[in-house]
Amino acid sequence: MESDVAVVREIVSAIRSVVGGGRTVLHEPVFHGNEWRYIKECLDTTFVSSVGAFVDRFESDLTGQSGAKYAVAVVNGTAALHIALLLADVKPGDEVLVPSLTFVATANAISYCAAQPHFVDSEERTFGIDPERLRHYLLATTCQRDETCVNRSTGKVIRAIVVTHVFGHPADLDALAAVASEFNTVLIEDASEALGSFFHDRHLGTVGLIGTLSFNGNKTITTGGGGAVLTNNSELALKAKHLTRVAKLPHPWEYRHDKVAFNYRMPNINAALGCAQLEQLSFFLDSKRKLFEAYKEAFNGIEGVKLVVEPKGCRSNYWLQTILLDKDYSHLREPILQATNEVGIMTRPAWVPMHQLIPYKQCLAMELPVAESLGERLINIPSSPGIME
Numbered sequence: 001m002e003s004d005v006a007v008v009r010e011i012v013s014a015i016r017s018v019v020g021g022g023r024t025v026l027h028e029p030v031f032h033g034n035e036w037r038y039i040k041e042c043l044d045t046t047f048v049s050s051v052g053a054f055v056d057r058f059e060s061d062l063t064g065q066s067g068a069k070y071a072v073a074v075v076n077g078t079a080a081l082h083i084a085l086l087l088a089d090v091k092p093g094d095e096v097l098v099p100s101l102t103f104v105a106t107a108n109a110i111s112y113c114a115a116q117p118h119f120v121d122s123e124e125r126t127f128g129i130d131p132e133r134l135r136h137y138l139l140a141t142t143c144q145r146d147e148t149c150v151n152r153s154t155g156k157v158i159r160a161i162v163v164t165h166v167f168g169h170p171a172d173l174d175a176l177a178a179v180a181s182e183f184n185t186v187l188i189e190d191a192s193e194a195l196g197s198f199f200h201d202r203h204l205g206t207v208g209l210i211g212t213l214s215f216n217g218n219k220t221i222t223t224g225g226g227g228a229v230l231t232n233n234s235e236l237a238l239k240a241k242h243l244t245r246v247a248k249l250p251h252p253w254e255y256r257h258d259k260v261a262f263n264y265r266m267p268n269i270n271a272a273l274g275c276a277q278l279e280q281l282s283f284f285l286d287s288k289r290k291l292f293e294a295y296k297e298a299f300n301g302i303e304g305v306k307l308v309v310e311p312k313g314c315r316s317n318y319w320l321q322t323i324l325l326d327k328d329y330s331h332l333r334e335p336i337l338q339a340t341n342e343v344g345i346m347t348r349p350a351w352v353p354m355h356q357l358i359p360y361k362q363c364l365a366m367e368l369p370v371a372e373s374l375g376e377r378l379i380n381i382p383s384s385p386g387i388m389e
């Protein structure tokens with residue numbers, strides 16, 4: 001066995017061999033298309049804010065890209081999740097099943113509904129919720145009451161399951177959809193990281209009743225800040241529009257609103273950026289796949305570490321390239337993070353699992369050995385689409 005120092009050094013030089021010398025960030029956007037032109041058009045026409053042609057076009061482009069019947073553009077991915085949960089009829093006091101291995105926004109959106117996150121474990125194959133263990137857990141701990149799933153120990157309704165597609169890799173959607181339907185819960189997909197990823201031939205975010213996307217600055221395409229709600233259900237799409245537009249009833253001048261709602265609509269200037277970015281999506285996806293191939297070659301034969309590959313039969317967007325340390329190499333995570341960041345190669349660990357965070361420590365949870373183990377062994381490495389240029 002090689003010394004730890006030698007393994008760390010090999011990993012640093014594997015990344016170096018792909019990204020070259022100099023400082024390399026984890027993920028930066030590329031603006032090589034019509035960004036300037038479309039944004040200038042917003043300024044020239046004064047349509048910078050919450051109405052404008054680019055919002056409609058962006059929504060329509062997103063349906064074209066994803067195959068979802070409807071897309072509603074919103075201010076960010078977190079707002080999209082909040083709306084998705086409200087569309088699923090999540091009520092105060094309800095429980096929502098959610099992986100502990102996710103970004104904090106997934107759990108926060110549940111809290112915004114005054115509902116309780118209930119953490120479930122992930123599987124090592126996809127990094128998504130483990131459907132088999134979830135099913136056994138629900139069989140052992142829930143009952144059905146009036147066609148809803150009730151947690152027998154708390155007496156609360158388990159209204160929905162939110163699946164996160166981690167780093168753009170598809171979770172096992174067929175199996176998870178089957179569990180959701182067996183237990184009468186709504187399946188929501190947090191596809192924030194997954195624009196351009198497919199579960200077999202279905203775009204992520206379109207298998208569950210509702211899916212969400214994010215266009216934050218570090219995502220596959222960016223609108224500065226932004227997000228979208230995807231659904232095939234026309235009633236839910238209308239409801240999403242209404243809820244994100246302060247529930248204003250259509251009228252040429254009157255301010256009449258029929259519920260307490262949200263100002264979550266995406267401004268036109270952000271949508272303009274989004275339209276230009278979406279035109280380059282296939283270039284971004286190609287670059288990311290090429291980067292994956294290059295890393296695969298570079299990491300080949302290094303002991304103790306594997307480059308993460310898309311699940312079989314699925315197509316990942318490879319949003320963030322990821323290495324996974326073998327279990328008996330997990331102690332190298334800190335030295336690797338240290339050594340890479342020290343030489344200007346930006347790397348990041350996976351999120352601290354939600355059940356270990358101060359606001360979520362007290363929440364309901366099943367046993368979470370896989371989330372805990374993955375949390376200690378995953379490292380994201382530089383992934384910008386510009387690296388391969």
Ligand SMILES: *Cc1c(COP(=O)(O)O)cnc(C)c1O
Pocket residue numbers: 076077078079102103105106164190192193214215216225226227
């Ligand atoms: C980025 C992200 C979000 C939130 O998106 P914002 O646009 O930053 O609000 C939610 N969930 C996951 C998994 C994400 O990666």
